[in-house]
Amino acid sequence: MSEMNRDEFDIEFDEELARMLPRVDAPQGFAAKVMAAAEAPKKAKVIVFPRVPVWATGAIAAGVIVGALAVGDVHLKHEQQRAEAQRQFETATRITDRAIEHAREQIAKAGVSLEE
């Protein structure tokens, strides 16, 4: 194809494009939809809690109390276990101290010096 033909084609193609790309209609009811969106008042967000029946409120309260008691009980048990562990530790320490003291006395009686 010669350059002249290609130029003619370019112009023709250009014109054809304009013909083949007309504006299209907006969707039906578009204007009304936009108007409604523009005029809709901006509603403040309100947090609505669901209505709870009286029996459910009582059950929830009871659950909370039972839970609190259970937590208290667990705490008490933990405290008792801790005190018992402390007592056992102190007893073990006393026994160990006595054993060491006894060993020192025996070594001293045997006339062995630990100085060096």
Place this chain on the structure above:
Amino acid sequence: MGMESTEFRGLIEQHQRMVFSIALRVTGEYGVAEEVAQDVFLELYRGADKLEGPDHTKFWLRRVTVNKATDSLRRKARRPEAVAEEWMEEQHVADSAWMSPKLNPAVEARLEDLLRTLPEPMRIAVVLRHQEEMLPDEIAALLGQPVATVKSHLQRGLQLLRRKAAVTMKEYVR
């Protein structure tokens, strides 16, 4: 916010075809185009007091439509550019295929599809030039680009469209 309902409705009715058509041809999707067009008019409603007359309104609507449409494309990350580069490099054109699209209904029917495959800057330039019948310097002002860039996008866009059209014609004849 300083626009009366009747005035706003008048502006929608006057410009909805233009706004929707630009949005449709830039995004390539009917539903997305409707959302974009709706956003454009809602922004017009909120900022109408900044506009200075009908010409400025039209200019503003075109510019905001292009911006919102391209934003929506980026959110979807649709990028036909890579494919387009391949088309530009390959030799798709046979001499016999250089025929007028007027003579080829297959091309005309597929033109919207072909347009959708153009890279974004070329597609926008072609739509504004051929749908809106804007001159390159008007497009440049609208997009905030140098006129040379717009001309280049137009030239490359048309070249790409012709190549694709030529292949379509060959396939149609085959």
